[in-house]
Amino acid sequence: MKCSNEVIFKGIEERASGVFKNDKGQEISYPKAYVVRFDEEVEGDYQERKVKFSGDNAGLYTRFKTLKAYDRINLIFDIVLSNNSCKATIADFTQVAKRS
Numbered sequence: 722m723k724c725s726n727e728v729i730f731k732g733i734e735e736r737a738s739g740v741f742k743n744d745k746g747q748e749i750s751y752p753k754a755y756v757v758r759f760d761e762e763v764e765g766d767y768q769e770r771k772v773k774f775s776g777d778n779a780g781l782y783t784r785f786k787t788l789k790a791y792d793r794i795n796l797i798f799d800i801v802l803s804n805n806s807c808k809a810t811i812a813d814f815t816q817v818a819k820r821s
Contacts, residue, residue: 722800724809727817728759729767730792733785736773755782757811759796772796774811781813793817 753776797813
């Protein structure tokens with residue numbers, strides 16, 4: 722299933738892979754990821770959001786890097802439903818025509 726939403730792009734950054742210790746002292750590793758920052762309009766007010774996607778998707782990262790801050794885009798998400806959860810991941814985006 723897919724869904725989309727028009728948002729205001731603010732930037733993208735690369736988050737390196739790493740390791741941390743949890744409260745039980747176990748080492749937890751996490752993979753490289755890209756983090757997209759954008760503003761979403763909610764009932765007339767803008768809320769900043771951050772969404773990450775896989776560090777393996779360098780093609781999508783390269784496309785995001787062509788955007789300028791405050792470009793309006795339509796984010797497209799893949800939605801996966803399971804018995805007790807719902808997961809949304811960025812699949813793509815399209816640029817929205819400038820408003821006159």
